[in-house]
Amino acid sequence: MSNNDNNNPIDPGEYKKITEAMYKQNLELARLYKEVDHLNKELGTANESLKELIRQRESLVHLVTHKVKGSFTRSKYIFAEILDGTFGEVNDEIKKRAQQGLDSENMGIETVDLVLNVANMQKGTVKYDMKNVDLKEVVTKTISEKKDGAEMRGLKIESEIKEGEYAVMGDPFWLKEVVNNLIENSIKYTKEGKIVVGLERNDKKIKLFVKDTGVGISDEDKKNLFTEGGRGKDSVKVNVDSTGYGLYSVKLIVDAHKGRVWAESEGPGKGSQFYVELDAV
Incomplete structure (x- = not known):
């Protein structure tokens, strides 16, 4: 008996099923590859958009905080001048209100500085002098x-x-x-x-x-x-x-x-x- 007699020939119908299954699998892999590639491109676009939003947010934070701080600082000096007699003698009630105003302005300046500090830390621009x-x-x-x-x-x-x-x-x-x-x-x-x-x-x-x-x-x-x-x-x-x-x-x-x-x-x-x-x- 020859070796060929011991081999089991593949049934043509079974072979067709296998090749069709492999073809479908390859099509699915190609589809998945295109989908992943598309998602990667979308993610890249989203990342760029996110970076731009972060940049705009940082710019807005710095713009607003600097303007607000400037306003607080101007008001602070007005209250300080009232207390030190620049505008003449004032009664105790006005002094009390001026002190409250000065304390409030100082607190506002501290808050603005805090927000600015956090924004700079998030950006990684703070340099620590160790x-x-x-x-x-x-x-x-x-x-x-x-x-x-x-x-x-x-x-x-x-x-x-x-x-x-x-x-x-x-x-x-x-x-x-x-x-x-x-x-x-x-x-x-x-x-x-x-x-x-x-x-x-x-x-x-x-x-x-x-x-x-x-x-x-x-x-x-x-x-x-x-x-x-x-x-x-x-x-x-x-x-x-x-x-x-x-x-x-x-x-x-x-x-x-x-x-x-x-x-x-x-x-x-x-x-x-x-x-x-x-x-x-």
Whole structure:
């Protein structure tokens, strides 16, 4: 018996089915390839459109914030001139109103600067001047600057810095912004009680903390706390004018310093604790 006798010939009908199936499969692959190619082109167009929208948004943010800041600054100097007697003697009621106006304008300028800072951080245009920084000095100075504002709201700011070295590698200006924004956040959302600001060192880590007796944070709100515009439901009730950028800017700055930031709270109405951890040097 020859070898050919052992081979099973392919049935012509079966062969036709196989070739037809392969042809259909190739057609489907070609269709899918065209669809993927089309989607890639659409995605490329969408990306370009998105980039253009982002560029327009950045331009608008800078234009509006600069104009708004200019308006705040002009009003600020008018109130300051009323208080320093440039326009002559004024009664106590006018002085009180002028001081309130000046405080409001200063707060507006701080808000504009905050939005601009966040916009620049998002673009990656912020240059950090990294150097050896004494975080204890930064914290002590910031507490001193914020005490008067806190006392005007009936709040106390206490310092709780343990003995030790608190040197970190960072940009002193932006690290001060972190401390300032955390304290300011607690002032805004604490109706009564106190704010405790401190430092502690554990092995090679330095921890900054700001603890308050304010509105507290729910577990749900913690998820969005350090996101752009993220604010808790209870915090909105207390401070409707907040932009939600303060803690977001803290997150961006801490990330740039390769640190971490988080918040703890037992729940609404039970106060909050904010922590920043950085590498010690």
